[in-house]
Each structure stands twice: as C-alpha cells, then as structure tokens.
Amino acid sequence: MGTVKIAMIGVGAISGIYLENITNVFKEIEIIGVCDLVRERAENAKDKYQIKKIYDTMYDAFKDPEVDMVLNLTRPYEHFEVTKGALNAGKHVYSEKPLGANFDEGKALVALAEEKNLLLGGAPDTFLGSGIQTCRKLIDDGFIGEPIGAAAFMICRGHETWHPDPEFYYKKGGGPMLDMGPYYVTALVNLLGGVNNVTGVTKSSFPKRTITSQPKVGTVIDVDVPTYITGILNFDNGAVGTIFTTFDVYYNQQARLEIYGSKGTLFVPDPNTFGGPIKLLRPEDGEYREMPLLFDYKENSRGLGVADMAKALQTGRDYRAIYKQTYHVLEILTSFEKSSKEGKSITLETAYNRGLPMLNNPIHGILD
Numbered sequence: 001m002g003t004v005k006i007a008m009i010g011v012g013a014i015s016g017i018y019l020e021n022i023t024n025v026f027k028e029i030e031i032i033g034v035c036d037l038v039r040e041r042a043e044n045a046k047d048k049y050q051i052k053k054i055y056d057t058m059y060d061a062f063k064d065p066e067v068d069m070v071l072n073l074t075r076p077y078e079h080f081e082v083t084k085g086a087l088n089a090g091k092h093v094y095s096e097k098p099l100g101a102n103f104d105e106g107k108a109l110v111a112l113a114e115e116k117n118l119l120l121g122g123a124p125d126t127f128l129g130s131g132i133q134t135c136r137k138l139i140d141d142g143f144i145g146e147p148i149g150a151a152a153f154m155i156c157r158g159h160e161t162w163h164p165d166p167e168f169y170y171k172k173g174g175g176p177m178l179d180m181g182p183y184y185v186t187a188l189v190n191l192l193g194g195v196n197n198v199t200g201v202t203k204s205s206f207p208k209r210t211i212t213s214q215p216k217v218g219t220v221i222d223v224d225v226p227t228y229i230t231g232i233l234n235f236d237n238g239a240v241g242t243i244f245t246t247f248d249v250y251y252n253q254q255a256r257l258e259i260y261g262s263k264g265t266l267f268v269p270d271p272n273t274f275g276g277p278i279k280l281l282r283p284e285d286g287e288y289r290e291m292p293l294l295f296d297y298k299e300n301s302r303g304l305g306v307a308d309m310a311k312a313l314q315t316g317r318d319y320r321a322i323y324k325q326t327y328h329v330l331e332i333l334t335s336f337e338k339s340s341k342e343g344k345s346i347t348l349e350t351a352y353n354r355g356l357p358m359l360n361n362p363i364h365g366i367l368d
Contacts, residue, residue: 003027003028003029003030003310004028004029004030004068004069004310004313004314005029005030005032005066005067005068005069006022006029006030006031006032006067006068006069006070006071006306006310007031007032007033007034007035007055007061007062007064007067007069007070007071007091008031008033008034008035008045008071008073009034009035009036009058009061009070009071009072009073009074009082009086010035010036010072010073010074010075010078010082010096011034011035011036011038011041011042011044011045011073012036012041012073012074012075012165013163013164013165014073014096014302015041015045015073017300017302017303018071018073018302018303018306019031019045019048019049020049021300021301021302021303021304022303022306022307023049023050025301025303025364025365026303026304026306026307026365026366027363027365027366028307028310028311028314028365028366028367029069029303029306029307029310031049031051031071032051032052032053032064032066032067033051033052033053033054033055033061033064033067034046034051034053034054034055035054035055035056035057035058035060035061039054042054042055058082058085058086059085059089061086062085062086062088062089062091063089067091068091068092068310068313069091069092069093069094069119069306069309069310069313070082070083070086070091070092070093070094071093071094071095071306072086072093072094072095072096073096074096075168075173076096076097076098076101076168076172076173076174076178076179077101077168077171077172077173077174079095079096079098079099079100079101079105079173080100080101080105080108080109082095083095083099083100083109083120084108084109084112087109087112087113087116087118087120088112088116090116090118091118092118092119092120092309092313093113093118093119093120093121094120094121094122094123094305094306094309094321095120095121095122095123095326096122096123097122097123097124097178097182097326098122098173098178098182098326098329098330098333099122099323099326099327099329099330100173100330101172101173101178102172102173102334103330103331103334103335106326106327106330106331107327109323110323110327113323119309119312119313119319120322120323121305121306121308121309121319121321121322121323121326122305122321122323122326123182123302123305123321123326124182124183124186124271124272124305124321125301125302125303125304125305125306125308125321126183126186126187126271126272126273126274126302127186127187127190127271127321128274128297128301128304128305128308128320128321128358129273129274129275129295129297129298129301129304130274130275130276130293130294130295130296130297130298131268131269131271131273131274131275131276131278131293131298132187132190132191132268132269132271133294133295133357133358134276134278134291134292134293134294134295135191135259135266135268135269135278136190136191136357137294137357138266138278138280138291139191139192139259139261139266140357142263143261143263143264143266143280143282144259144260144261144262144263144264144265144266144280144282145261145262145263145264146261146262146263147191147192147235147237147239147259147260147261148238148239148240148260148261148262149239149240149241149242149259149260150188150191150192150233150239150240150241150242150257150258150259150260151241151242151243151256151257151258151260152184152185152187152188152241152242152243152244152256152257152258152271153243153244153245153255153256153257154176154180154181154183154184154244154245154246154254154255155244155245155246155249155251155253155254156176156246156247156249156251156254157247157248157249157250157251158209158227158247158248159247160209160210160211160212160213160221161212161213162213163213164213164214164215164216165216166209166211166213166216166221167211167216167219167221169247170209170221170222170223170224170225170227170247171224171225172224172225174225175225175226175227175229175247176227176228176229176245176246176247177202177226177229177231177245177333177336177337178225178333178334180245180272181229181243181245181333182326182329182333183271183272184243184245184257184271185233185243185329185332185333186271186325186326186329187257187268187271188233188241188243188257189325189328189329189332189352189354190354191259191268192235192237192239192241192259193235193236193237193352193353193354194235194236194328194351194352194353194354195233195234195235195236195241195328195332195348195352196234196235196236196347196348196351197233197234197345197346197347197348198231198232198233198234198332198335198336198339198345198346198348199231199232199336199339199344199345199346200229200230200231200232200335200336200337200338200339200340200346201229201230201231201339201340202226202228202229202230202336202337202340203226203227203228203340204223204225204226204227204228205227205228205248206223206227206248207222207223208220208221208222208223209221209223226337226340227246227247227248228246228247228248228249229243229244229245229246229336229337230242230243230244230336231243231244231332231336231339232345233332236351243336254270255270255271255272257269257270257271263282263283264280264281264282264283265280265281266278266279266280266281267279267280267281267288273300274297274298274299274300274301274304275293275298275299276290276291276293276298277290278290278291278293279291295358295360296358296360296361296364297358305320305321307365307367308320308321308367309321309322311367311368318355318356319355320355320356320358322355324350324352325352325355327350328348328350328351328352331348331349331350332348335348
C-alpha cells in the first residue's frame with residue numbers, strides 16, 4: 001500500500017516539526033507540496049526536505065489530483081476558509097487547532113465534511129503520545145478509583161516577549177483558551193470522557209500589548225479577545241473539572257493538570273508534550289510515585305495524528321484525532337466566553353465518546 005500524499009498549507013513556526021516528523025518518522029505519509037503566502041518559507045521547506053512541489057496558491061494544491069489530504073497549518077482565523085476550500089475540492093483535511101475560530105465555523109465544517117463523506121481531523125495530537133495514553137490506562141485500570149474531579153492550569157504573561165509574530169494570539173481565534181486550552185481540554189476528555197455543561201468567567205486585563213520580540217519590537221497590539229479565563233466543566237461521568245488559562249500573569253511555571261479519584265490523585269504531564277513525567281499519589285504510599293511510560297511516542301511527535309488519520313484512510317478503521325473530538329473541544333472552549341457574557345451555565349450541543357486508545361506497534365512510525 002502506497003503512502004498517503006499530503007499538501008501542507010502554511011509553512012510558519014509550527015511547520016518545522018511536522019516537516020521533520022513526516023519526512024523522517026512516519027513511514028506511511030508523504031508531503032508532496034507546500035504553500036505559503038511568504039513564498040520564501042515554502043522554498044526553504046522544499047529545499048530542506050526535498051519536497052516535490054510549491055503551490056502558488058492553496059487552490060492549486062486543492063486541484064492537484066495527487067493530493068489525498070490537506071494539512072492546514074495556517075493561523076487560527078484562517079483555518080475555516082482553508083479547510084472549507086479543501087473539503088469543497090474533495091480533499092480530506094487535518095487542521096491545526098482550533099477547528100474554527102468560533103463554534104459556528106466548526107459546525108459548518110463538520111456539516112460539510114459529513115455531506116461530502118470526507119475525513120476531517122485535527123490537532124492537538126499530543127493526547128496520542130506516551131504520557132496521556134499511559135494516564136488513560138492508569139485511570140481505566142482503576143489506579144485512582146472512581147474519577148471525581150480534575151484541575152488544569154496554563155498561566156503565563158503572553159507571547160509578545162518571544163514570538164516573532166504574536167499579534168494573532170490576541171485576535172479572533174486567539175487568546176489563551178483557544179491557543180493553549182485545546183491541549184488541556186483534549187487531554188481531559190480523553191481521560192474522563194465527554195462534557196455536558198460548562199460555566200465560565202472571562203476578562204481581558206490589558207487592552208493593548210507592546211511587542212518586545214524581534215522583528216516587530218515596539219508594535220502595539222489591540223487585544224480583541226479574553227486573556228483571563230476561568231471555567232468549570234461538568235463531565236458525563238459525574239466528575240467536575242476546573243480550568244484556568246491566562247496571558248496576563250507572571251508565573252514561574254506554565255502547566256499543571258491533575259485528575260482526582262476516590263483512591264488517589266494522578267499528576268498528568270504537560271498536555272502540550274507527548275511524554276512524561278507521570279506521578280501517582282495513593283494513601284497507602286503517602287508520597288508521589290513516578291509511573292513508567294507504557295506507550296510509544298515519548299518525544300515531540302507532532303504529525304502523529306496525521307499519520308493515524310492516514311492509516312484510517314487506508315484501512316477504513318476509526319481515527320483518533322477525529323472531528324467529533326475537535327468539534328466537542330471547540331464548543332467547550334468557546335462556551336466559557338459565552339457563559340461569561342450571558343451570566344449562566346451553558347448546556348452543550350455536542351456529545352463525545354472517547355475513541356480507541358493507542359496500541360503499541362513494533363515498528364516506530366507505522367500505526368496500528
């Protein structure tokens with residue numbers, strides 16, 4: 001069976017790890033063409049990774065009969081138009097997070113993919129890595145007893161001090177919840193299952209930001225999205241979770257993700273990573289124990305979700321980073337702001353059932 005051939009749209013900062021892994025790790029997928037509004041980026045990628053084609057526009061990629069799947073790595077507010085164009089051209093699509101810049105965009109894309117019977121998947125795929133998959137097995141095997149709650153924290157002072165082009169983080173589709181929240185909420189629904197109701201309180205502490213990183217140092221950004229967001233999640237299994245994300249706070253660490261059970265507490269790795277460490281606290285131990293990782297893909301394996309979706313395309317099995325998940329996560333993320341504006345809890349339209357856990361395959365880079 002041949003490789004699944006991919007056109008990459010967007011060759012920005014995140015593209016490097018995708019290019020590296022798809023070229024050198026995952027053996028059943030192949031990038032045959034790239035496209036970027038800054039042509040130099042596409043040319044550099046073509047030269048470094050021996051890619052066959054540069055497309056002048058994304059529509060040229062969509063028309064290419066060689067392309068099986070489009071990999072959408074554009075900025076968040078561009079995700080909708082790129083994914084919509086690819087689906088309308090009959091291409092399967094895997095998109096960076098979030099699925100859309102708002103819930104209505106996600107709803108439209110899901111309807112289009114279902115109408116055309118096309119696969120639609122999306123990031124993050126970190127939940128497929130060894131860390132989260134090991135945590136899922138520990139929870140499912142009863143190591144913390146009955147799950148009763150969860151807490152997630154992503155705390156930082158924003159990206160304008162280090163990112164070369166940080167403005168989009170403060171525009172439509174940006175903010176800490178839509179930028180970093182997908183990692184945490186995707187991990188949570190994979191560990192605990194679907195969410196039926198959320199409540200949120202949001203604000204934007206600073207109406208303007210000044211970029212201090214090169215090359216746009218001194219540029220002032222108008223902040224158009226909430227940057228301080230606290231949410232409560234009611235899970236279908238009865239567990240209650242809290243999540244806090246912010247770009248407003250000075251803090252010496254970024255990530256915390258904890259799952260509480262009737263018989264113990266599980267400290268989950270940073271969900272923006274694929275590996276560990278994992279710590280388990282049970283009363284009979286009296287202290288935390290670091291748990292071994294039980295699955296493959298401990299290192300930065302972005303592209304794992306693409307490879308898994310490609311395997312599904314080849315074999316007809318389910319794929320794990322499926323739109324049903326990214327759609328449910330998008331509704332959760334956007335409902336915190338909706339709840340804050342309306343002053344009430346929000347009952348979700350979408351439902352979610354966890355997909356298949358990962359299986360270890362003896363050949364690294366080939367999926368089950």
